[in-house]
Amino acid sequence: MLELILGGQKSGKSRRAELLAKDWLQQSPEHKATLIATAQPWDEEMLQRIARHKLDRAERVPSLATVEEPLQLAQTIARLSQPDTLLVVDCLTLWLTNLLMPADVKNMPIASDYAASAAMLCVAISQSSGPIVIVSNEIGLGVIPMGREVRAFVDALGKLNQDIAQVCDKVTFMAAGLPLGLK
Numbered sequence: 001m002l003e004l005i006l007g008g009q010k011s012g013k014s015r016r017a018e019l020l021a022k023d024w025l026q027q028s029p030e031h032k033a034t035l036i037a038t039a040q041p042w043d044e045e046m047l048q049r050i051a052r053h054k055l056d057r058a059e060r061v062p063s064l065a066t067v068e069e070p071l072q073l074a075q076t077i078a079r080l081s082q083p084d085t086l087l088v089v090d091c092l093t094l095w096l097t098n099l100l101m102p103a104d105v106k107n108m109p110i111a112s113d114y115a116a117s118a119a120m121l122c123v124a125i126s127q128s129s130g131p132i133v134i135v136s137n138e139i140g141l142g143v144i145p146m147g148r149e150v151r152a153f154v155d156a157l158g159k160l161n162q163d164i165a166q167v168c169d170k171v172t173f174m175a176a177g178l179p180l181g182l183k
Contacts, residue, residue, distance in 0.1 A: 007174030038095040074124035081128040092136035
């Protein structure tokens with residue numbers, strides 16, 4: 001099972017991914033689940049947000065392990081993928097942000113060819129030996145942004161979401177905490 005969960009901010013994407021992980025874990029005592037977190041705490045608000053998410057996850061799905069990986073997502077999926085392990089990637093939007101608009105430019109160079117990273121990610125997902133649930137934002141439903149860099153990011157994320165949707169068996173759109181099956 002490969003599922004992409006799309007939606008706006010606070011639409012219920014992560015909660016759905018956690019519920020899928022919880023269901024997976026309850027199906028068999030041999031099942032494991034690992035969340036691959038892509039967020040980085042570049043400011044105090046993000047640090048607090050990450051801490052809150054960790055606490056909430058620990059309460060909702062105590063057996064869900066966490067691996068933090070802001071950049072090497074394809075490699076991490078390839079390394080962790082096992083038939084008995086569900087991987088939850090949360091989220092593609094922050095991963096792409098880390099590649100294209102790093103907050104710490106001195107220590108993290110901007111990816112010169114993010115398309116190659118996206119292609120590697122699609123291959124890693126399609127070749128995984130276990131199930132994967134991928135969370136990403138749908139940010140292309142609003143007005144066209146004024147800034148060139150922001151428009152380029154919206155375009156890049158839209159293309160990435162399309163590419164990931166092609167390799168996934170299932171695509172779900174979340175709105176107001178409710179899932180809508182797209183594929």
